Amino acid sequence: MSCQHCTDPDGQACFPIYGVGPHRHEGGTIIGSTRMLPKEEWPANFEEDPECPGLGVWWCPECGDGSPAAAQVAAQQNGESNEPRL
Numbered sequence: 014m015s016c017q018h019c020t021d022p023d024g025q026a027c028f029p030i031y032g033v034g035p036h037r038h039e040g041g042t043i044i045g046s047t048r049m050l051p052k053e054e055w056p057a058n059f060e061e062d063p064e065c066p067g068l069g070v071w072w073c074p075e076c077g078d079g080s081p082a083a084a085q086v087a088a089q090q091n092g093e094s095n096e097p098r099l
Contacts, residue, residue, distance in 0.1 A: 019073035028072045028079030034061055 015026040035050040049067055060081060061069040072079030 015078045016073065016076035018075040019078050026078060029084070030071045030079070031062075032068065032071060034067050034069050035059060 015028075019026060019028050021027055033047070035055045036047050037050060038046040039048050040046060052061075055061075056074065058072050058074040058077075058080070059069055061067075070079070070081070072083070077083055
């Protein structure tokens with residue numbers, strides 16, 4: 014369930030969101046100055062995409078909405094399964 018920190022003005026959830034991983038800009042223009050943070054400095058609300066390093070899923074740092082664990086719980090509550098269909 015979304016919280017006040019992860020909903021837009023219309024009450025819609027803003028997470029999960031797929032995007033660039035934790036990074037900083039080191040001088041110069043924004044384009045070309047991006048440096049990824051070491052994994053030890055990543056926040057707990059980001060999970061890297063194993064198929065595309067440097068990108069991944071962000072979820073709400075306050076309530077956890079949008080996290081892989083929350084998605085799995087929601088799927089189980091809706092009777093869905095993460096198991097491949099044969």
